[in-house]
Every structure is written in C-alpha cells, then in structure tokens.
Amino acid sequence: MKDTVVPYTTPDGRTIGDVLMDMRGITLRFGGVEAIKNISFDIREGEIRAIIGPNGAGKSSMLNVISGFYNPQDGEVWFRGAKRPPMKPFQVARQGIARTFQNIALFEGMTVLDNVMTGRLTHMKTGMFAQALWKGRAEREETENREVVERIIDFLEIQAIRKTPVGRLPYGLKKRVELARALAAEPKLLLLDEPMAGMNVEEKEDMSRFILDVNDEFGTTIALIEHDMGVVMDISDRVVVMDYGRKIGDGTPDEVRGNQEVIDAYLGVAHD
Amino acid sequence: MFYREAGDFKTSYEADSQTFPIAFDRYRYWAVLAIAFLVIPFVINDYWVNAIFVPFLIYAIAAIGLNILTGYCGQVSLGTGGFMAVGAYACYKLMTGFPDVSIVIHIILAGGITAAVGAAFGLPSLRIKGFYLAVATLAAQFFLVWLFNKVSWFYNYSASGQINAPERFVAGVAVTGPNTAPWAQYMICLVFLTVCALLARNLTRGTIGRSWMAIRDMDIAAEIIGVNPLKAKLTAFAVSSFFIGISGALFFAVYLGAVEVGEAFGIQKSFLVLFMIIIGGLGSIFGSFAGAAFLVVLPVALKVIGVDWLDWPTDLVAHLQLVIVGALIMFFLIKEPHGLAQLWRVTKEKLRLWPFPY
Ligand SMILES: Nc1ncnc2c1ncn2[C@@H]1O[C@H](COP(=O)(O)OP(=O)(O)OP(=O)(O)O)[C@@H](O)[C@H]1O
Ligand SMILES: [Mg+2]
Numbered sequence: 001m002k003d004t005v006v007p008y009t010t011p012d013g014r015t016i017g018d019v020l021m022d023m024r025g026i027t028l029r030f031g032g033v034e035a036i037k038n039i040s041f042d043i044r045e046g047e048i049r050a051i052i053g054p055n056g057a058g059k060s061s062m063l064n065v066i067s068g069f070y071n072p073q074d075g076e077v078w079f080r081g082a083k084r085p086p087m088k089p090f091q092v093a094r095q096g097i098a099r100t101f102q103n104i105a106l107f108e109g110m111t112v113l114d115n116v117m118t119g120r121l122t123h124m125k126t127g128m129f130a131q132a133l134w135k136g137r138a139e140r141e142e143t144e145n146r147e148v149v150e151r152i153i154d155f156l157e158i159q160a161i162r163k164t165p166v167g168r169l170p171y172g173l174k175k176r177v178e179l180a181r182a183l184a185a186e187p188k189l190l191l192l193d194e195p196m197a198g199m200n201v202e203e204k205e206d207m208s209r210f211i212l213d214v215n216d217e218f219g220t221t222i223a224l225i226e227h228d229m230g231v232v233m234d235i236s237d238r239v240v241v242m243d244y245g246r247k248i249g250d251g252t253p254d255e256v257r258g259n260q261e262v263i264d265a266y267l268g269v270a271h272d
Numbered sequence: 273m274f275y276r277e278a279g280d281f282k283t284s285y286e287a288d289s290q291t292f293p294i295a296f297d298r299y300r301y302w303a304v305l306a307i308a309f310l311v312i313p314f315v316i317n318d319y320w321v322n323a324i325f326v327p328f329l330i331y332a333i334a335a336i337g338l339n340i341l342t343g344y345c346g347q348v349s350l351g352t353g354g355f356m357a358v359g360a361y362a363c364y365k366l367m368t369g370f371p372d373v374s375i376v377i378h379i380i381l382a383g384g385i386t387a388a389v390g391a392a393f394g395l396p397s398l399r400i401k402g403f404y405l406a407v408a409t410l411a412a413q414f415f416l417v418w419l420f421n422k423v424s425w426f427y428n429y430s431a432s433g434q435i436n437a438p439e440r441f442v443a444g445v446a447v448t449g450p451n452t453a454p455w456a457q458y459m460i461c462l463v464f465l466t467v468c469a470l471l472a473r474n475l476t477r478g479t480i481g482r483s484w485m486a487i488r489d490m491d492i493a494a495e496i497i498g499v500n501p502l503k504a505k506l507t508a509f510a511v512s513s514f515f516i517g518i519s520g521a522l523f524f525a526v527y528l529g530a531v532e533v534g535e536a537f538g539i540q541k542s543f544l545v546l547f548m549i550i551i552g553g554l555g556s557i558f559g560s561f562a563g564a565a566f567l568v569v570l571p572v573a574l575k576v577i578g579v580d581w582l583d584w585p586t587d588l589v590a591h592l593q594l595v596i597v598g599a600l601i602m603f604f605l606i607k608e609p610h611g612l613a614q615l616w617r618v619t620k621e622k623l624r625l626w627p628f629p630y
Contacts, residue, residue, distance in 0.1 A: 067496060093498035105493035107486050109555070118486050122498040124479045128507065134474035142478055146285040181497065 007045075010237060017045030019078075020221050021066065021189060026075035028061055035061040036072065037245040043189065048215050049223045050232045053242035054265060059225045060102055062242070063191050066223070067099050068092035080188070094122050098182040099191035102225075104174045108167040112177050115166055116153060119184025120145040149184050156180050156210060172203045176210075183214060190214070192224040196231060204228065208235055233257070241265070308462060313455040321454035322527075328568040329461035330522045335548040335560035336472045337515030342546070343554035344476055345508035346488030347397050351409035353541030354416035355513050357533050358386045359520025361426050364435040367448075367525065368428055375440040375447060375525065379464065382521040383514040390513020397505045413542055420533040434532050437525040448525045457526050464522060468515050473557050475511060484508050485555070516545075547597060550604050553613030562612040570596065 007017045021043040028036040035058045043049045051059045064070045066077070068089040077084045079095060087095075098119070107115050124141055131138040153159055156176055161169060166177060175195060182190055195211065196204045208231055214220050226232050232239060233253040241249035241256055243265040249256045256262055316325060334352060341347050363382035367375065393412040397405050420426050427435045439449025446452045447460045475481055483504045486494035491501060524531045531537075544567065552563020571593050578589035604611050 069492075088500075089492075089495040090498050090500045093496060099496055101493070101496075105490050105496070107489035107493065109489045110482075110485055114482060114485070118482045118494075118497050118499075121479060121483060126479065128475070128480055128511075131478045131480055132471045132474050134478070138474070138478055143285045150285075185497065 014046060014216065016047045016237065018081075019043070020045045020080060021223075022078035023062075023066070024076040024078065026062070026065060026072045026077070028058070028065060028070055028072045034245050036065070038074070039242070039245075039247045040075075041240045041247065041250055043221060043223050044238075045221055046215070046219055047221060047237040048211070048235055049221075050236035050239045051223065051225045051242065052227070052229075052232055052239060053248075056244075057242040058245040059242055060193055063099065063193055063223070063225065066092075066189075066191060067097060093185070096122075096185075096188035097191065098185040098187035098189075100175070100178045100182050100193060100195060102193040102197065104171075104178055106166045106174055106178055106181070109165065111163050111165055112158060112169070112180075113149070113153070113162045115177055116149045116180045116184050117145065119181040120149060122185055123148075148186070152180050152183050155213070156183075172199055175199070175207070179207075179210065183218075183220075186218070187220060190220050190222045192222065192226075194225050194227065196226060196228055204231060211235060305466070308466075313459055316454060316458060318454045321458050323572050324568060325458050326461050326527050328565055329458070329465045330519050330527060331545065331548060331564040331568060332561050333465050333468050333522070334516050334519035334545045335552065335564045336468055336557060337512045337519065338545050339549045339552075339554065339556070339560045340472060340476070340484070340515070341508050341512035343549055343556065343559070344481060344488065345484040345505065345512075347394070347505060347508060348402065348406040349409040349512075350406050350539070350542045350546065351393060351412040351416070352516055352545045353537040353539055354413040355386050355390055355516040356520030356523060356541060357416055357420055357537035358389050358513075359383060359517030360524035360531055360537065361420055361435065361533075362386065362517065363521035363525055364428075364437070365426070367438055367440065371438070374442065376442060376460075379518055379521045379525070383518040386517020386520065387510040387514040390516070391506045391510040394506050394509025397509065398502055410539075410542075413539055417533050417537060432532075434530050435524065436530045437528075440525075448529065450529070452526070460526055461522055464518060468518065469557060469561075472511075472515065476557065480504075480507060488555075547601055549611075550609075551597075551600055551611055553611030554609055556610065556613035558616070559611050559613030562616070566612065567597070 007015050009015055019042045022040075023042070024040050026036050026039050027034065039058075039062070051062060053059050061070065065072050068087045068091065071086045079097075084095075107118065110118075124145055126138045126141050130136065153162060156179065158173065158176055158180060161173060161177075166174065169177065179192070179195065182192075192211070196207050199207060211222060211224070212235055215222055224236070236253060238251060239249070239253055239256045240247060241259070241262045243261075248265055249259045249262040251259075312325070334356060337355075338349060338352050341349050359382045362385040363378050366373070366378040366381055370378070393409065396408045400408060421433065424430075424433075427433055430436075437448040439446055439451065441447065442456075442460060445456050447456050476484070483494065483499045484507075486497065486499050487501060487504045487508075494504070495501060520537065523536065528536060548563035548567050549560060550563070551566055552561065553559025574589050574593050574596075578584040578592065579586055608614055610617075
C-alpha cells in the first residue's frame with residue numbers, strides 16, 4: 001500500500017491525495033503500561049481510514065495522541081508535511097482536526113444549536129469588546145456562522161431538535177449532534193471514536209451514510225475507530241489493526257481480512 | 273391577546289437570536305425600561321430609594337457579575353465581597369486622587385482595576401476546581417478585607433480607618449455626598465445597571481459566552497473544539513470582576529457614602545450575592561435581576577408584615593428570614609438549579625400552549 005502512486009482514484013471514483021497525517025514510531029506509556037508500542041501509519045487526504053482491534057488495544061489512546069490529549073514518549077507526529085511540536089488539544093483543534101468521543105462529550109446544559117455553534121469557535125475571530133457591543137462585527141459574524149451551522153443541521157437531519165437542550169436527547173441523537181459539532185469546524189481531518197457504538201441497525205445505517213456523505217461531499221479526511229466489522233469493511237479505504245498496543249495489520253479491507261495475525265487476534269488465539 | 277409565537281415568524285437568523293424573540297416580551301421590556309427611566313424617578317422618596325431601589329440596582333450588577341463566573345463559566349466564587357471592596361477602594365482612591373475627573377470615569381476605571389485583580393485571583397482556577405476553588409476564592413475574600421484594613425494608604429491614613437465619598441456631580445447634579453437627591457442616586461445606579469446588563473447579555477449570547485458555557489459543561493470537550501481554557505477562565509474572572517467592581521464602587525460612593533471594609537464587604541456579602549444567583553437562576557441574566565430583587569425585598573417585606581402589622585418581635589422576624597432563605601436555597605439547589613428564571617420560563621412555555629397543552 002505504501003507505494004501506491006498519489007493521487008489515485010478509488011473504485012467508487014473518489015480521489016485520494018497525499019499523506020495528510022503521518023504517525024512515526026509512536027510509543028505511549030502510562031506508568032508501566034505500554035498502551036502504544038512503536039506504531040507507524042499514515043492517513044491520506046480524502047480517505048476513510050479505520051482503526052480496529054480488540055478492547056484495550058490502544059485505539060482510543062492513538063486518537064488521543066493525534067488530538068493532543070497525550071504526548072507520546074517516543075515518535076513523531078507529522079501533519080500536512082510538517083513535524084508537529086507537542087501541542088495542547090485546543091491548538092490541535094485550531095490546526096483543523098475535529099473529533100467525537102467514545103463516551104459522548106456534549107455540553108449538556110446547552111441547546112443542540114448552541115452545541116453545534118461551539119464547533120465554529122475556531123472560525124470566529126471577533127474580539128471581546130466588539131462582542132460586548134454586539135451590533136456590527138459580532139452580529140455579522142454570528143449570522144454568517146449560523147448559516148454554516150444550519151446547513152450542517154439540515155445535512156444531518158436534526159432540524160426538529162435544534163432548540164432542545166442536549167441533556168434531554170436519546171443516545172443515538174446525541175451521537176449525531178456530536179458529529180454535527182465536529183463537522184461545524186469544517187475540519188481537514190475528522191476523528192471518530194466508535195461513532196456507531198450502542199446503535200441499532202437502522203441508526204448504524206444512517207450513521208454510515210452520513211460518514212460517507214461527509215467524505216464525499218466535503219472531501220473531509222476521516223479516521224474512525226469501529227468494532228462493527230461489517231461497517232468497517234464497507235466504508236473504509238484502508239484499515240489499521242491494533243492488538244495489545246502493537247500494529248498487526250495495515251491495508252485495504254480485503255488485505256486485512258486475509259491476514260493470519262489479524263484473524264488470530266480476533267478469534268482470541270493465545271499470545272505468547 | 274394570546275402570548276404566542278404564531279404569526280411572529282422569524283425571517284432571519286438575527287431575528288431568531290435576539291434577546292426577546294417573542295414580540296410581546298419585547299414590548300414588555302420597553303415598557304419596563306420606560307417606567308424605570310421615566311416614571312419611577314419622579315415618584316420615589318428617600319425611604320424607597322434606600323430600602324429597595326438602590327440596593328436592588330447595585331446588587332443586580334453584582335449578581336450579573338457573579339453569574340457570569342459561576343452560572344455561565346461554572347467557577348464557584350466566594351470572593352464577591354472582596355472584589356466589591358476592590359471596586360470601592362479603587363473608586364475612593366481615584367475620587368480623592370483625581371478630583372477633577374468625572375465620577376462616571378472613576379467608577380468604570382474601578383471596574384477595570386477590579387477586573388485585573390479578579391483575573392489574578394482567577395489564576396488558581398487553571399489548576400483547581402469546584403470545592404477547592406471555592407476555598408481559594410474564600411482566601412482571596414479574607415486577604416482583600418485584611419489588606420484594606422491594614423494598609424492605611426488605601427483609606428488615605430484617616431483616623432477612623434473608614435473611607436468617605438466626597439461630593440461629586442454628573443451634569444451639575446450631585447450623585448455622591450450628603451446632599452444627593454434620592455432620584456439622582458437611583459438614576460446613576462439605573463444607568464450603570466442598564467449598560468452592564470446589555471454588555472453581559474451580548475457577551476453571553478456570542479462566541480465568548482459559548483466558550484464559558486462549554487468550559488462549565490465539560491472542559492475536555494471544550495478544549496477539543498478549540499477553547500483555550502486559560503483564556504476562557506481568566507476572561508470570565510475578569511469580566512465578572514469588572515461588574516462586581518462597579519457594583520462595589522456604587523455601593524460605597526452612591527449608596528453608603530462611608531464604608532468600613534469588614535462591615536460593608538465581609539464574607540456575608542459573598543454569600544448574599546451567591547444566594548441571589550442560586551435563587552434567581554444560574555446562567556441567566558434575568559435570573560440575576562430576579563434573585564437580587566427577591567433578596568432585597570424579602571427582609572423589607574417581612575419587616576413590614578411581621579413587625580409593623582403583626583407586632584411580632586424583631587428577632588423572630590430576623591430568624592424567620594434566615595429560615596426562608598435557607599429553605600429556598602435548598603429547594604432551588606435540589607429541585608431547580610436554574611432558579612426563578614426557569615420557573616418563569618416554564619410558566620411562559622405553558623402559557624404559549626394554553627389552553628390546549630397537547
Ligand atoms: N489515562 C490512562 N491511564 C492509564 N492507562 C490508560 C489510560 N488510558 C488508557 N489506558 C490503558 O491503555 C490501554 C489502551 O486503552 P484504549 O482506551 O486506548 O483502548 P481501546 O483500544 O480504545 O479499547 P476499547 O475498544 O475498549 O475502547 C488499556 O490497557 C488502558 O487500560
Ligand atoms: Mg476506545
């Protein structure tokens with residue numbers, strides 16, 4: 001896979017470009033526990049990249065490294081062709097990386113609309129004094145960004161719950177609102193940690209469709225963690241497989257499916 | 273005339289995000305403003321000004337300030353009294369140091385100085401949260417009161433240790449000092465409250481307000497969408513302290529005229545303002561008004577009803593007041609954290625559907 005010429009075109013006609021994010025030899029330790037062991041992989045512009053693996057494999061930890069929650073003890077993170085210095089999560093966000101969490105992390109006290117509006121924060125630059133006066137710049141900026149947000153709300157079909165406080169929503173809708181908030185940032189790279197966990201078949205189908213549409217219509221690069229193999233094989237271009245902090249497979253869904261080590265990991269063959 | 277959204281369609285996002293989306297609410301808002309500015313000043317006397325109106329206006333400013341920090345940004349503070357003292361002493365030093373400058377400028381500058389002090393005392397909030405932060409602000413409260421008692425420079429070395437507001441004029445009318453007319457006291461406080469409420473409303477409905485609320489609701493998620501926690505918390509402390517500083521300056525210069533710091537700005541003040549926003553509603557500008565009004569009117573009403581009409585002993589009425597406030601705090605904390613403002617909203621929601629709730 002590494003040698004594939006870029007840009008190339010997928011069977012369904014999307015263009016996959018240069019390497020957008022390059023993780024080089026990442027090692028992450030929590031005290032004695034090595035959650036990630038010397039893992040390298042890249043994410044190309046325009047692709048849907050899945051990270052799979054059994055529970056505790058280190059998938060979420062990998063996303064946390066990308067979004068700046070953890071600084072790896074070893075290894076380099078390259079983004080858009082430049083080595084990234086250690087960064088705080090809010091700085092990573094400003095570089096154009098948005099994400100959702102395995103356990104929903106919404107602002108429960110705010111309405112759906114306000115939650116999604118917070119996603120625009122990195123695009124809103126009016127200073128505090130202009131905001132205090134409101135008329136003029138602040139109001140104009142609010143309206144412009146509100147238009148973007150309303151388009152995303154339409155896109156994800158959550159118009160009806162726009163003014164509902166998030167705390168009152170059922171689980172499936174919360175997941176969708178969290179996706180909306182991440183999309184509102186118009187990210188270069190979108191990280192989704194188990195976007196379909198705990199959903200029924202119908203909700204999963206909806207969510208898969210949204211993910212594909214986001215990738216297709218906005219050209220957003222997506223890295224996602226998912227346990228549902230059917231979904232992963234269906235929607236992703238390339239898959240990284242992790243097990244006990246190691247990378248045991250990397251390639252197209254078909255390549256990964258045929259990999260003996262991956263089959264063993266999933267069938268629970270004893271480790272030596 | 274029904275209270276409805278129907279027929280009142282929003283054709284733009286500006287219209288949808290305005291302060292009072294329902295036309296009827298807008299009319300009532302203008303009506304309240306008209307009465308406050310054009311009727312009340314002509315009818316009030318000294319008793320009403322000193323017992324109800326001026327304390328209400330000043331506490332409402334303080335409550336708005338604390339509500340920004342605690343209700344919107346989720347940072348509990350017990351330092352309100354101390355920050356009001358900073359506003360008061362800053363105003364006093366400015367008034368005596370620069371007697372030719374307008375008192376209005378002094379009050380605004382006092383707010384600015386308090387904002388800087390507040391931001392400095394907000395620094396621990398970057399490391400500590402909840403209960404521990406409350407204790408840290410409590411320490412600020414005691415430290416500030418001690419400082420203003422101890423360092424005689426702050427009270428210009430006066431023998432009594434008190435500070436006294438010299439006479440100052442706005443447009444030729446005395447607003448501080450012993451010769452101030454009740455309506456002038458009322459007017460200057462009203463103008464400051466109106467402007468502060470507008471500024472607070474604007475800040476809370478836009479980007480900065482959403483970053484505060486994001487930090488309040490879930491700081492990890494706030495960071496992931498690009499909120500700089502340092503900036504969000506420190507601006508909340510600064511803006512909050514700005515309003516509280518203005519209220520302290522007015523409390524000293526316009527309301528009391530003479531201040532002994534421990535008495536006027538002790539820990540009781542911190543609790544009083546905190547109770548106002550709990551009863552009125554956390555995270556609501558309207559709630560700050562409601563809470564301030566309630567806790568200013570309650571003791572006066574109890575005194576009139578209990579002592580004057582029913583002839584109960586004064587200390588019984590005083591205790592009754594404590595019991596009522598305590599019970600209300602517990603009720604609101606457990607049942608309705610959004611306070612009177614939420615009860616009001618629920619009533620309005622019901623009214624909107626009335627008479628066919630389903
Ligand atoms: N903050 C932390 N402190 C200590 N250990 C941690 C921390 N976060 C993760 N770990 C450990 O790192 C390992 C990998 O965890 P991680 O959450 O990345 O797994 P995962 O692949 O996302 O699993 P799941 O599919 O259950 O979500 C686990 O052994 C976990 O206990
Ligand atoms: Mg995980």
